[in-house]
Amino acid sequence: MGEPNEKKPAPTAGFATLMKWAGYLTALLTLIFGLQQLSKQISDRASARKQMATLLNTAHVQANAHDYAAAWATIEKALQADQNSAPAHAAQEEVGMQWIENARTHGNERFTDLTEKLEPVLARGVTMARSPQHEADLLAHLGWVDFLRGREGRSELDPAAWFAKSTAKDSSNPYGHAMWGFWILWKGGSLDQAGPHFESALSSGRARPYVRDLQLAALLNRGPDADPADVIRVLNAMRRGQEPLSDEMRPRILRIYDQRMVPYRPETAAFVAAVPPSDHLALFHWLFDPLPADESALVHRSYYLALIEEASGDKSAALADLRGVRAKISRYPGSLLEAVDSGIKRLSGGR
Secondary structure (H helix, E strand, O other), rough: OOOOOOOOOOOHHHHHHHHHHHHHHHHHHHHHHHHHHHHHHHHHHHHHHHHHHHHHHHHHHHOOOOOOHHHHHHHHHHHHOOOOOOHHHHHHHHHHHHHHHOOOOOOOHHHHHHHHHHHHHHHHHHHHHOHHHHHHHHHHHHHHHHHHHOOOOOOOOOOHHHHHHHHOOOOHHHHHHHHHHHHHHHHHOHHHHHHHHHHHHHOOOOOHHHHHHHHHHHHHHHHHHOOOHHHHHHHHHHOOOOOOOOOHHHHHHHHHHHHHOOOOOHHHHHOOOOOOHHHHHHHHHHHHOOOOOOHHEEEEEHHHHHHHHHHHOOHHHHHHHHHHHHHOOOOOOOHHHHHHHHHHHOOOOOO
16 A cells, blocks of 8 residues: 655645735735836826926917017927827917918018918817807908918909808907908908998907007008098097007008198198097107107108197197298208298298
8 A cells, every 4th residue: 555645734824924915015016116107107297298388388478579480380399299289289379370460471482381381270270169259260360361372363262251251150250350351451442341340350359459450551551542531540549549559550650641741732631630630639749759760750740740730729839840840941942841831821821
């Protein structure tokens, strides 16, 4: 007979306890590792969010400085980190709209080069717009894209169709209406047609400086159809409402005075009377006191001011200004001297 099977000794209590603690330790290490990984993920996400915020803040500063190309490049860098970032998409759309509004070309540059870059972003924004107002803003700027393309020969495009879509989404959208009003005057339409669009744009309370700039540009671009009195009335409304006027616009306005005040003629009096004389006097100072001027420019401005003072009833001030101008230009015959002499004669009763 064989030897009976030997029984293996049962695990001791100490060994069982050791195995139990080994299990606890493994679980603890697993937990610690998991927490470390979670902590790293949270830290990485926080770092990514911080980097995204920094890039978008930088782009905002660059756009405010009108360096739209740099702002665009900064946002593209942010999108490389997260191509689905909603804040980055919103920032890109905002910079795209600002860039379109202020589009300029230099040398061999074309508007088309810019519009090809920006149109896909604006179109994407329309499909993902966060509100009807935002969608309307984007639609209006797509219309401006077509306007810029039209300036380079794309006559089949219809910007007004985009402006109509914009104002259908947001009835007083400032961009849709202001751009539509500008487009009407650009195409030779009447103020009766364009005026209500500018009024609607202003009634929105948004983007008012942009609306005013576009309104003034539209009036100044009318060529032979332009009535300078229309420009003066808009400017006076801006002054009374304490609205800003861009420094770039002031020299363009001054040219209106150069054209209407010398030589003195019936149109001159009508131009001065475009707004009440006291308003025109305040408007003249509001427009041109901030504008630097050399001696020649100051002489001309003194003459213009004298005519407005005359219209306001302050004939003594007007006569004094005219005599002061004459003393400076008496050796320079020409249309200004003739106009000054005519004014002195008129104000001094023919003496």
